[in-house]
Amino acid sequence: MNIPNSKKITSWILTAAFLAFAMVFSLLDQPSALAQQTSLIPTESTSVPVALTTESITANVRRLLETNECVGCNLSGVSFEDANLQAANLEGANLQDAKLEKANLQGINLKSANLQGVDLGKANIAQANLQEANLFDADLEKANLEGANLQGANLQKADLQKTNLTNANIEGANLQGADFEDAIGLVGITIH
Numbered sequence: 001m002n003i004p005n006s007k008k009i010t011s012w013i014l015t016a017a018f019l020a021f022a023m024v025f026s027l028l029d030q031p032s033a034l035a036q037q038t039s040l041i042p043t044e045s046t047s048v049p050v051a052l053t054t055e056s057i058t059a060n061v062r063r064l065l066e067t068n069e070c071v072g073c074n075l076s077g078v079s080f081e082d083a084n085l086q087a088a089n090l091e092g093a094n095l096q097d098a099k100l101e102k103a104n105l106q107g108i109n110l111k112s113a114n115l116q117g118v119d120l121g122k123a124n125i126a127q128a129n130l131q132e133a134n135l136f137d138a139d140l141e142k143a144n145l146e147g148a149n150l151q152g153a154n155l156q157k158a159d160l161q162k163t164n165l166t167n168a169n170i171e172g173a174n175l176q177g178a179d180f181e182d183a184i185g186l187v188g189i190t191i192h
Contacts, residue, residue, distance in 0.1 A: 064088065076114075091129075101139075146185070 057074060064070040069089040079099040087107040094114045105125045116136045124144045132152040139159045147167045155170075157177040166185030180186060 064090070081119075 057076070057078060060070055060073040060075055061078060064073065064075070064085075068085070068087065070093060071089055072092040073090065074094045075090075075098060076094050076096045077098060078095070080103050081099045081101045082103060083100070084104045085100075085108055086104050087109075088105075089109045090113055091109050091111045092113060093110070095110075095118055096114050097117045098115075099119045100123050101119045102122045103120075103124070105120075105123055105128055107127045108125070109129045110133050111129045111131045112133060113130075114134045115130075115138050116134050117138065118135070119139045120143050121139050121141045122143060123140075125140075125148055126144050126146045128145070128148045130145075130148055130150045130153050133150075134154045135158050136154050137157045138155075140163050141159050142162045143160075144164045145168045146164050148165075148169070150168055150170045150173050152172045153170070154174045155178045156174050159179050160183050161179055161181045162183065163180075164184045168185065
């Protein structure tokens with residue numbers, strides 16, 4: 001094959017790949033997704049091809065927005081910043097490295113969910129079920145966790161500065177290395 005034809009074929013392949021990628025993301029341009037102010041940010045995966053990961057995460061986001069439920073879903077790396085996911089059921093979901101800053105998560109079910117490295121800064125997580133959730137290295141700075149169930153949760157190395165923990169249940173939670181500076185509602189709780 002001569003070099004000019006090789007360049008044309010390479011250019012055509014790259015154009016086709018870009019168009020396919022754009023089509024996948026155009027699926028997010030649905031009224032329900034825009035109303036929730038969410039955007040999809042896929043994460044890299046070493047075991048699953050990126051195209052398959054993107055499609056499954058896109059389908060999971062759509063299902064969550066349409067039904068307010070996505071039990072056991074993979075939503076890793078997705079941005080739900082400022083979104084309203086009040087009372088959603090995400091039990092056992094993978095939200096690792098997701099962006100939920102300033103989101104309304106009041107009454108959400110995140111029991112046994114993976115929230116490692118998640119940004120929950122300034123989020124309203126009042127009355128949420130975070131029982132046995134993995135919040136390792138999560139950013140919960142200035143979040144409202146009033147009345148939340150954090151029983152048995154992993155809060156190791158979590159940032160809980162200025163977080164409202166009034167009436168939160170942290171019985172059996174792993175608090176090792178968590179930062180509780182200026183946290184509210186820790187009266188009578190011993191932190192090791």
